[in-house]
Amino acid sequence: MIELLLCAGIAGYAALRVVLERNTMRKLPFLNVVSFAVAGAIVLIVPHPLAVLAAAAYFVGSTLESNAIASTWAGGGKKDE
């Protein structure tokens, strides 16, 4: 139980930091902490092998979104042709 409370607490704290941080790029590391805490909480709430798949799918999806936001903000990737 204490594990889940700690994960939820850290997720809440990091979410608050995302809201309070004004620089868009510096919001993303805090968002990363939220992803970690939520992925951990998924497995702590549902201790089933498929929950690992759910946590990984959530984590990779949210990482890809951060990647896309950061790269778009930075002007997008260069096409090497």
Added chain:
Amino acid sequence: MPSELLEIPLAAVVCWVNFVTIDLFFGLPREGGVSGATAIAQEVEAGGGDLKGGTMMGNIVSSPDASAGTLLASCGVAVAGVPGGLFAALLVYIGNRICYDPGYAGTTGAVTATFIVYAFTLAGFSATSFIVGMVVAILTIQGLSHRHASRLLGRLWKWRT
């Protein structure tokens, strides 16, 4: 309950050492894997941090690295033992490819974490402590002070090169 209060900080330290060592070994602070990682590094530096440490933080944000590998491997070991951890390593490998990351830091971190966490469960630790431990470990890098975390990572990177 008191045993958990001791286990979680120890697990956090083990997770921290595992992911920082592997990320530094794979040279994550060297350059941004995608343009977004470089942009995050520049913003961290503008906020008074270290560029190399910021680059590593940007790379952690942009693709599942050894920290994500450690988290998902702990989750895998907690629900299904060593096969669960190796399954998580496969998921991290797929995640790396999805995120346009050619590296193997995430997969390697997941495999080493699987065996480290399994060894600790043999010693009586609960694998769920490592899930929370990894969340606490990433909090210290990405969630407290970007300036201080990036300087620490930059110093470790200088020491490695």
